[in-house]
Amino acid sequence: MTVCAFPIKPDEEAMPLALSPTTVPVVVDEAKCIADKGCTVCVDVCPLDVLRISDLTGKAYMKFDECWYCMPCEKDCPTGAVTVNIPYLLR
Numbered sequence: 286m287t288v289c290a291f292p293i294k295p296d297e298e299a300m301p302l303a304l305s306p307t308t309v310p311v312v313v314d315e316a317k318c319i320a321d322k323g324c325t326v327c328v329d330v331c332p333l334d335v336l337r338i339s340d341l342t343g344k345a346y347m348k349f350d351e352c353w354y355c356m357p358c359e360k361d362c363p364t365g366a367v368t369v370n371i372p373y374l375l376r
């Protein structure tokens with residue numbers, strides 16, 4: 286019997302990549318994000334390790350299209366830049 290279908294800290298090759306920011310549940314407002322100033326709170330608190338800091342913009346984004354809707358990225362963001370869009374059926 287399998288308890289969990291995927292690992293707690295995902296292997297980058299095993300996770301589906303997010304195709305665009307509009308297809309992922311975690312959205313980062315780049316105007317509010319201070320990752321370019323050294324903040325990594327959202328990346329650090331994600332238990333699935335799906336958030337990354339962009340090498341191009343220095344801002345956080347959701348790299349992988351997986352989310353448990355556990356909310357620490359949104360709750361712990363010091364500037365309120367992170368929003369987790371919970372699907373209606375999960376509310």
